[in-house]
Amino acid sequence: MKDLFSGFAAQQPIQAYLQQAYQSGHITHAYMLAGGLQDDAMQLALRFAAGIIAGDDDAEFDEVLRQAHPDLHMFKPAGTGGYLVDQIRELTHDAELAPIRAGRKVYIVTECERLSGAPANAFLKTLEEPPETVICLLITSSEAAVLDTIRSRCEVLVLQTGAQAHEGDQRVFEMMFGLAQNCGSRELLDNAKAFVQIAHDNAESYSGQETQEFLEKYEDYLSQGAKKEIEQQGKREASAQERAALLGMLGVVQNWLRDCLAAHEGVYAASNFPARSDQTAAIGAATSLRGLMCAIDAVANARSRISYNVTPQLAIEAMFLEIREALCRR
Numbered sequence: 068m069k070d071l072f073s074g075f076a077a078q079q080p081i082q083a084y085l086q087q088a089y090q091s092g093h094i095t096h097a098y099m100l101a102g103g104l105q106d107d108a109m110q111l112a113l114r115f116a117a118g119i120i121a122g123d124d125d126a127e128f129d130e131v132l133r134q135a136h137p138d139l140h141m142f143k144p145a146g147t148g149g150y151l152v153d154q155i156r157e158l159t160h161d162a163e164l165a166p167i168r169a170g171r172k173v174y175i176v177t178e179c180e181r182l183s184g185a186p187a188n189a190f191l192k193t194l195e196e197p198p199e200t201v202i203c204l205l206i207t208s209s210e211a212a213v214l215d216t217i218r219s220r221c222e223v224l225v226l227q228t229g230a231q232a233h234e235g236d237q238r239v240f241e242m243m244f245g246l247a248q249n250c251g252s253r254e255l256l257d258n259a260k261a262f263v264q265i266a267h268d269n270a271e272s273y274s275g276q277e278t279q280e281f282l283e284k285y286e287d288y289l290s291q292g293a294k295k296e297i298e299q300q301g302k303r304e305a306s307a308q309e310r311a312a313l314l315g316m317l318g319v320v321q322n323w324l325r326d327c328l329a330a331h332e333g334v335y336a337a338s339n340f341p342a343r344s345d346q347t348a349a350i351g352a353a354t355s356l357r358g359l360m361c362a363i364d365a366v367a368n369a370r371s372r373i374s375y376n377v378t379p380q381l382a383i384e385a386m387f388l389e390i391r392e393a394l395c396r397r
Contacts, residue, residue, distance in 0.1 A: 152189055159190065328359045
């Protein structure tokens with residue numbers, strides 16, 4: 068199946084998560100890409116949209132990337148104060164129509180923090196219950212700036228800086244290799260704690276600093292009530308970012324395990340992580356097919372537990388235990 072993000076090196080955890088959604092066909096009706104560099108967010112949105120619309124058709128895929136495909140719809144604020152009602156009415160009316168060439172169509176809504184008032188209300192029904200052929204991708208510089216009614220109807224994916232993503236990936240790989248070597252229970256629990264801490268640190272460093280800087284800058288102009296509300300928004304954003312970071316890291320683990328499975332089956336040609344090909348091939352060769360499938364299922368179980376509000380620490384500890392058992396089963 069096509070690698071949607073080939074040649075695009077930024078935001079690997081988010082890439083892995085979206086690639087897995089594409090490959091499995093379990094695509095949510097609405098995603099929000101929040102924070103980070105907006106060029107990165109647009110590239111992620113366009114490439115994911117290209118997969119949804121074009122699949123493995125290279126010509127159609129390229130047409131989506133050039134924003135020339137009739138089933139890709141781009142929206143940005145037309146008014147000085149944000150989106151206009153007429154824009155959203157155009158979107159919602161068009162969403163009811165069948166795709167022109169593809170099986171599905173995608174709406175990319177940029178600067179969605181500027182959706183408010185009547186335009187936001189007009190968008191809610193389509194965003195919550197779009198036709199089966201419609202996927203919405205929203206882009207914002209700050210999740211906290213988006214209305215709760217908009218944010219709650221999307222799966223939120225928070226972008227990180229390239230340095231944060233790279234460092235996190237390296238530590239995740241080290242943990243997985245430790246599990247494959249049948250690490251001790253103490254090391255396993257410590258690594259599970261570190262796994263969750265990576266997501267927490269990235270979320271805190273990204274949003275907490277911005278919230279604190281804002282409060283310091285406008286301290287003389289804000290009431291105590293306003294300060295409390297801003298602090299609460301910062302905490303909500305950090306929580307959402309931590310969850311998105313965890314899901315992205317789980318996507319990295321699952322894609323690496325799929326590489327191991329491909330190596331086990333002797334079709335190790337297109338790796339998601341070519342720099343790790345030697346270690347991946349060794350683990351694929353040393354692990355049974357059943358073990359690899361159980362390890363992949365363990366990641367899916369962890370994602371499900373987190374989505375049902377199981378404490379992340381418990382979800383990751385259970386996943387690590389299941390992966391260790393699966394990879395060390397001969």
